[in-house]
Amino acid sequence: MRPLRLDLRGFTVFREPTTVDLTDCDFFALVGPTGSGKSTLLDAICFALYGTAPRWGGGRSVAHALAPSATEAAVRLIFEAGGTRYAATRVVRRDGKGRAATRAAGLQALTPGFDASTLDGDDLLDELGEALAGTPSELDHAVADVVGLPYDQFIKCVVLPQGEFAAFLHARPAERQEILVRLLGLDVYEKIREKAAALVAEANAKLAATEPVLNELTAAASDEAIEAAERRVEQARVLAADVDARLPELVEAQRRVEQVSADATAAEQRLRVLTAVAAPAGVTTLAETARTAAAAAQDAAIAVGTAEESEEKVRAQLEAAADPTVLRGLLEAHAENSRLGTQLSELDAAASQAQQLHDSALGAQQTAVARQTQAERALAEAQQALQAAQTSDRAAWLRRDLKAGHECPVCTQHVATVPKMPDQPAMTAAKKVVEQAEQAVATARAGREQLDRKVNEASVRHAKASAQREQLAVRAAEVARLLQGAAPVPKLREQLAAAEALRRELTAATAALRTAREAQRRAAAAAQQAQDRLTAGWRSFDTARDTVAALAPPAADRDDLAAAWRALDGWAREQASAAQAERDGDRARLAQAREHAAALVHRLDELFAAAELPRPGVGEHQRAAAVTVERRVAARDTLLERRAQAEALRAQRAVIETDRQVATALATHLRANNFEAWLLQEALDALVDGASAILRELSAGQYDLIHEDREFFVVDHHDAGLRRTVRTLSGGETFQASLALALALADQLGGLSPTASLESIMLDEGFGTLDASTLDTVAATLENLAATGDRMVGVVTHVQALAERIPVRFEISKDARTARVERVG
DSSP, X not given: OEEEEEEEESBTTBOSOEEEEOXXXXXXXXXXXXXXXXXXXXXXXXXXXXXXXXXXXXXXXXXXXXXXXXXXXXXXXXXXXXXXXXXXXXXXXXXXXXXXXXXXXXXXXXXXXXXXXXXXSSOXXXXXXXXXXXXXXXXXXXXXXXXXXXXXXXXXXXXXOHHHHHHHHHSOHHHHHHHHHHHHTTTHHHHHHHHHHHHHXXXXXXXXXXXXXXXXXXXXTOXXXXXXXXXXXXXXXXXXXHHHHHHHHHHHHHHXXXXXXXXXXXXXXXXXXXXXXXXXXXXXXXXXXXXXXXXXXXXXXXXXXXXXXXXXXXXXXXXXXXXXXXHHHHHHHXXXXXXXXXXXXXXXXXXXXXXXXXXXXXXXXHHHHHHHHHXXXXXXXXXXXXXXXXXXXXXXXXXXXOOTTSBOTTTOOBOSSOOOOOSSOHHHHHHHHHHHHHHHHHHHXXXXXXXHHHHHHHHHXXXXXXXXXXXXXXXXXXXXXXXXXXXXXXXXXXXXXXXXHHHHHHHHHHHHHHHHHHHHHHHHHHHHHHHHHHHHHHHHHHHHHHHTGGGOOOOOOTTOHHHHHHHHHHHHHHHHHHHHHHHHHHHHHHXXXXXXXXXXXXXXXXXXXXXXXXXXXXXXXXXXXXXXXXXXXXXXXXXXXXXXXXXXXXXXXXXXXXHHHHHXXXXXXXXXXXXXXXXXXXXXXXXXXXXXXXXXXXXXXOEXXXXXXXXXXXXXXXXXXXXXXXXXXXXXXXXXXXXXXXXXXXXXXXXXXXXXXXXXXXXXXXXXXXXXXXXXXXXXXXXXXXXXXXXXXXXXXXXHHHHHTSSEEEEEEEOSSOEEEXXXX
16 A cells, blocks of 8 residues: 555644645655644544554544544545555544544545546545445445555554564563564464364254254154155045035025025015104194294394384484583583682792792891801901911010020010010910801801701792692693683583483383394294204105105105105005015025025035034135145145255254364364464564565665574674674664564565555654664665665654655644645655
8 A cells, every 4th residue: 555645624633624745755754843743644544544543542433533623524545555546535523412423434446547636635525436435334344455454454564663563672582472473463373263162062052952853853754644644635635525516506505595585684674664654743733833933033023123213213313412422521621620720829829928938038048148258257357366366475485585685586686675475375365266256157157058948948849839830821721722612511411411311212222122133033043943843844754755765655745744744654554564474475485495505514514524624614614625635735745844854954964063073173283282382483483584684685784683592683794693682782773673573574464465555664653762873774774675666665753864864754833723734855
C-alpha cells in the first residue's frame, strides 16, 4: 500500500479542509513542534482504511476523530496497492445528543492513470470510480482484501511502532519469546490445538447422540413392519372401492329425502304465513280519530290569527308613543339640573369663605414679615456690639501687665497713663444681648412660617372650590342644553305612564299569541299523530298482504281499512286449512325416505366395522375411506424414509468417526512439549536471517545479526568479525538493528497474505533524545533505505537536523483554531 493523497476536514486538530499530496514523494518527513498534529496524519491514514488508529488504544470509538465542538469529520485516502489505485473515505457525524457514529463510508477502484492532483478536496464523497464498498462494514472487509493485511499487521508493517522492536532487541529471552509469539501470531497453533480438542469433544458428543437414534430407526423400519404396512394399505384400498360402489344408491336416497323435506318445509311455511294474518286491535277507529284531530288543528290556526292581529295593533300603538328611555332621561336631567343649582350655590359660599380666610391670613403674614425684619435688624446690631466688646476685652487683656511710662506692645509708643481694667468682660453682656436677639428672630420666623402655611391652605381651598364650581358649571350648561325645549316634569311623567301601560298591554298580547301558537302546535301534532297511525294501519295491512302475496290474496278496498282487513282475514283462514292437510302428507313421505337412507348408511358402517375402523360421520364415508388409504400409505412411506435415514446416519457416523480420529491425532501432535519451542526457534531463525541481510545493507556491510541461546549478537566485519552483544551497540547502531528487525518482521507478516502490498513504511519514532553522531547514523540509515527504491519512506519527527536531510518535508503548524500543512521541497 502506497499513499498518494490525503484529504481531511474536521479531523481532530485539522478543523479546516487540509490536503497532503504524496504522489511524487519517495522519502519525506512530517515535521513540526510537539502537539502540532504530525502523528494525526498517520492516524488519518489508519482511520480511512480501518476505522481506528494506533493512538486510540485499538478501540473503535470514532468520537476520537472529531475535532472539539465539531459535528462532522471526513477523511479520504487515495492510495495504490498491487498496481491499482483506490479511494477510501469515512465520514463521522455527531447527533443532537452528542453521540458520534460513522455515517458514510466507501471504497472505490479508480481508473488506470487517475490523477489525484485534479481533485479539489471539497466533497470527499465524490464518485471517482467503481464502488467496491458503501458501508463501514463493507469497507472493513474490502480494505483487508485490497491491502492484503488486517489492521494489527498493517500497523506493524506500514505504520511501524519502532520503539517496540527496540524493546524486542534488548528483551530477556522469555520476554522476547512472548513478544515474538504476539507479533507473529504464533499463538495460532495453541488455538488450533484447542480447536482440535473441541472438535474431538464435539465428535464424541455427536457419536453418542447418533447411536440411540440409529438403533431406534433400525428397530422401527424392520422388514416385518414394512410388510405389515403394505397389507394395511391394500386393505384400505379394498374398503375405498366398496364404498365407492355403494355410494351412488345412498346419494339418490339422500336426494329423495332432501326433496320431500323441502316440500314439507314449504307447506309448513305457507301454513305459518297464513296463520300469522290477523287484524290489529282498534283498526276501525283510526280514520275517525284522524278526521277529528284535523278539525281541531284548523280551529287552533284561526285562534292564532286572531291573537296575531291583536298583538300587531298594540305594537303599532307602542311604536307611535314616546320612547320610555328618552322620557326617563329627560326626568333624570330635570333632577340633575336642580341638584347642580344647589351644589353651585354651596361652592360659591365655600369659595367666598376661602377668599376671606386667605385675605385675613395674608394681612397677618405681612405683619409677621415686618416683625421678623425688625428682629433680624436688632440681631445684626447685637452682633456688631458683640464684635466691639470682643475688641475691648482683647485690648484689656493686652494691657493687663502694662505700666505707665512703658512702651505699648502693639504700637511701641510710650504710655503715660494706663486705663483702668474693667470689672468684668464686655463680651458677657454683649453675648446675652445677642442670644436675646436670636431668640426674637427665631420666634418671628416661626410665626411667619405658621402664617405662610395658613395662606397656602387658604389658597388651596379657594382653588379647589373654584375648580369644582367650574366643572359643575360646565355640566350645568350641558344639562340646560339637554332640557332646552323639553316638556315640564308632570307632562313627562304622564307620557311615561302611558308608554308603560302600552308595554304591559303588548306583553299580555304577546303571551296570548304564544299560548295560541302552542295550542296550534299541539293540535297539529295530534292531527299528524292520528294521520301517522292511520298510515301505519295501512302499512301494517300492506305488510301482512305482502307476506301472502305469492298465494294470490283478494283485492283490497283502499277507502275502508276495516273492510280491507276483514276480507284478508277470512281468505287467510280458508287457505290455512288446505295448507295444514298438505303439510301432514309431506311429513309421512319424509319419514319413509329417511328410513330408506338410514338403512343404506348402516350397510356402509358395516364395511368400516369389518375393517376394524371407527364409524364415520354422516356423509363422511367416502372421505374417511380415502383418508384411511392416505394415512396407511403415509405410514408405510414413513417406515421407508426411516430406513433411508438409518442408512444415511450410518454413513454420517463413519465420517464423524474419521474426523474424530484426525482431530485426535492433530491435538496429540500439537500437545507435544517441544513443538512450540521448535516453532519459535524456526521463526526466530527466519527473522534473524532476514534482519541480518537488511542490517548488512543498512550498515554498508559492517554488521550481521545472529542469535545464540536465544540472545542477539552482531558480527562487526570492520573489526575482524568481532562478535558482541547488542547491548553494547550505540544509539545509531541500535536504531539500525531495530529497523532491520522491524523490516524483516514486516516482510514475514506480509508473506502470510499472498495479496499483501508493502510499498511504504512510516516511522512514527521520537529522535529528539539522540546525540549528533547517532542522529547522523539514523539519517544515513533512512537515506539508504529510501535509496533502494522498494518502498516509500516517511518519518515523523520534530528534530530539525534530521528533517533537513530529507528531500521533501511537510511542515505542520497549529494555531488556536486549526492545524495546517505546508510542503517544502
